């Protein structure tokens with residue numbers, strides 16, 4: 001199973017080993033804080049029609065090997081922690097992405113509010129003036 005790295009705003013980075021199907025872009029730290037993923041791994045999903053009644057020869061998108069049998073396909077999927085595509089999977093993923101984005105936006109807003117409130121008042125005032133004079137801020141995921 002792949003290892004995912006998340007970053008708790010309070011405790012820093014931590015890892016989770018999850019099945020691909022259980023992967024989330026935000027998980028809770030042990031302290032209960034929503035923690036966004038640091039690096040997005042590549043997930044390969046292969047359509048199930050290719051294996052339903054036999055395998056049309058294809059090149060493994062992960063290893064580049066030519067796959068011609070059910071056994072090769074099963075081994076290739078297992079070796080790279082891939083799963084068969086099932087109907088509805090994309091909709092589930094799209095829904096989770098929307099949910100995770102909303103949670104991430106909330107987390108960014110909360111973090112900004114917390115950091116802004118904790119700033120010395122002169123820095124806070126300087127920032128307010130900078131924004132009022134037309135400076136723009138951009139959220140960058142690192």
Ligand SMILES: [Zn+2]
Pocket residue numbers: 008009010011012029030031032033
């Ligand atoms: Zn934490």
